[in-house]
Each structure stands twice: as C-alpha cells, then as structure tokens.
Amino acid sequence: MIPPDPAGFRHCRSALFQSTLNAITVNAESAQSRRTMSNPARGLVLLGTVHSDPRGFSRTRAFLESHNPDLILVEISPFALRFRQERSSELRKTFLEHILAVCKKLAIQPARALKHAQIASIFRQIRIPFEYRASSAYAKSAGIDLIAVDYGEFSSEWIRTWPEMISTENIEQLLQLENTSPPASTLYAQAARKIGVRPFYPETLPGGDTLRWQEREEYMAAQIASALERPEPKRSV
Numbered sequence: 001m002i003p004p005d006p007a008g009f010r011h012c013r014s015a016l017f018q019s020t021l022n023a024i025t026v027n028a029e030s031a032q033s034r035r036t037m038s039n040p041a042r043g044l045v046l047l048g049t050v051h052s053d054p055r056g057f058s059r060t061r062a063f064l065e066s067h068n069p070d071l072i073l074v075e076i077s078p079f080a081l082r083f084r085q086e087r088s089s090e091l092r093k094t095f096l097e098h099i100l101a102v103c104k105k106l107a108i109q110p111a112r113a114l115k116h117a118q119i120a121s122i123f124r125q126i127r128i129p130f131e132y133r134a135s136s137a138y139a140k141s142a143g144i145d146l147i148a149v150d151y152g153e154f155s156s157e158w159i160r161t162w163p164e165m166i167s168t169e170n171i172e173q174l175l176q177l178e179n180t181s182p183p184a185s186t187l188y189a190q191a192a193r194k195i196g197v198r199p200f201y202p203e204t205l206p207g208g209d210t211l212r213w214q215e216r217e218e219y220m221a222a223q224i225a226s227a228l229e230r231p232e233p234k235r236s237v
Contacts (some may be wrong), residue, residue: 011206043234044224046071048191049131051124052085053184060134064237066131071233072135073224079152083159084128091126095166102171111202117181135237149223173198 012222047063049056064072099119103110113119132148141147166169 001170007037020121044228044236047131047237048188049129050183050184050187050191051129052187053130055184057130057134061138062133063136064135067237068142069233069235069236069237070144071227071236072144073137073149073227073236074135074146075150075220076132076148076152077152077155078128078148080150080155080159081128081132081148083155084126088126089126089167091162092123095122095126095171095209096170097164098168102168102175102234104156105168106175108175113171113175116179118177118179121163121181122174126162126166147223147227149220149227151219154212154219 045067047060049060053059099113100110102108103113135146227233
C-alpha cells in the first residue's frame with residue numbers, strides 16, 4: 001500500500017529546511033575565494049507549509065504580499081512541475097475512474113470515498129502544489145523570478161510510484177483505513193517543535209535511505225546558494 005503525502009515527510013520538512021541552511025553555509029564558505037559573502041542566507045526567509053492546509057494558497061499569497069520578496073525559491077523540481085503540468089488532468093481522470101470502480105465493488109457511495117482523507121490527499125498530490133501556484137501568481141504580478149530548486153532525480157523516483165498509488169488495489173486498501181486527518185494547526189505545531197532538531201529521513205519513501213536524502217539536501221542547498229549569489233537579492237523566500 002502506498003499512502004499519499006506521508007505524514008513523516010511533512011513533519012520532517014522543518015528539519016530538512018535547517019539541514020539545507022547548514023549546507024548553504026558550507027557551500028558559501030567554500031566559495032569565499034570566488035566572491036565575498038559575509039552571510040549567504042542574509043535576507044532569506046524559509047516558509048514551511050502543510051499540504052493539507054485548506055487555507056494554504058491564501059496564507060501563502062498573503063505572506064508573500066506582506067513580505068514583498070524580490071526572489072522566490074520553491075521546493076519543487078522542474079521535472080515534478082513539468083510532469084504535473086503535462087499529466088495532472090490525465091492522472092486525475094484515471095484516478096477518478098478507479099475510485100468509481102472500487103466504490104461499485106465495495107458498494108460505497110462515491111461522494112463518501114471522495115471525502116476520505118487519503119483520497120483527498122492523493123488529489124492534492126497530483127495537482128500542482130498550492131505553494132507553487134501562490135508563488136507563481138505573486139511572481140507574475142510583482143515581476144520577480146520564481147525558481148524551482150528541488151532535485152529532479154529524487155522527484156522522478158517518487159513519481160514512478162504514482163501508477164501504483166492511484167491503482168484500484170491501492171484505493172481499496174486506503175478506503176479501509178480510518179478516515180481521519182490531523183488539522184493543519186496540529187501539523188504546523190508539530191513542525192515548529194522540530195525546527196532545529198537533527199534531521200531524519202523517512203524510510204517509507206522511495207529513495208528513503210539516508211544517503212539519498214542527503215544527496216537531495218545538498219542539491220537543493222547548492223541551488224539556493226547559487227540563486228542568492230546572482231545578483232544578490234535582499235528579500236528572498
């Protein structure tokens with residue numbers, strides 16, 4: 001069974017941000033001979049999100065408008081973004097067809113299945129994340145750059161599991177799970193408690209071994225450090 005948007009991934013996000021910041025500092029120190037940089041993360045604000053937050057888009061947009069950044073970096077890879085742009089509609093259609101087939105088999109009302117927390121989470125995962133959509137809308141209106149900084153190879157490993165994730169077999173198992181999901185406020189509070197703690201890497205995800213996650217972290221750190229160096233932004237998110 002493949003659960004959508006694993007809770008561990010959400011909960012470790014703040015720790016991963018901290019790991020990325022540490023890596024930025026290391027990268028910047030190694031680049032001192034090329035360019036003087038007293039503080040590579042000066043002006044950089046890290047905004048963590050909970051994917052199940054029903055107010056996520058509006059909260060993200062409101063934060064950007066209040067902070068007024070001159071550069072936005074989003075934790076999504078160019079590969080994952082392009083894949084969703086090109087395949088999201090097709091995947092959603094296939095997923096819905098599979099849901100209806102399972103509902104018929106189990107004699108479940110489709111409306112009930114569509115409200116199940118696990119099913120709703122998969123629909124969110126297939127769609128372009130709200131943090132990117134909000135950032136894109138703001139970047140266009142403000143005339144600033146928006147950069148996708150995540151690791152494409154890592155994303156492709158995860159996306160390769162999606163056919164199984166939206167399969168009838170997986171849907172049937174997910175619908176038999178308890179239909180509960182912690183409120184966004186609880187997840188934000190859990191993430192806040194993990195800021196600054198030693199990062200952990202979920203073993204439940206493809207590529208969940210520590211070295212693979214560290215490789216991803218190092219790649220994102222390099223992408224962020226590079227973005228902050230040209231020309232140096234003063235208020236980046």
